[in-house]
Amino acid sequence: MNRSLFEFGLGLHTLQDSTSPSHIGFQVWTGAENLPQQGLHVWPERLYPGDNSALFRITERAYQWYRNGALPAGDLFAPFRLQ
DSSP states (O other), X not given: OHHHHHHHHHHHHHHHHTTSGGGTTOOOOOSOOOHHHHHHHHGGGSSOOOXXXXXXXXXXXXHHHHHXXXXXXXXXXXXXXXX
């Protein structure tokens, strides 16, 4: 169960990032970013966007997929992707 939740968390993080302005287009994060670059990345993500946000909806939907043990066919990101 612990490993299952860990793996779910890795996938969930990617889905959640797809709803963030800091991740539009899945920008590369190398880990070598300097402090100002880190601040520019984190600042837009500091507040919870609300219960009707794409972040909330994709988290809720992913948890349903996890509980049901099945992913839907197609692009999991499409309904939530920021343009």
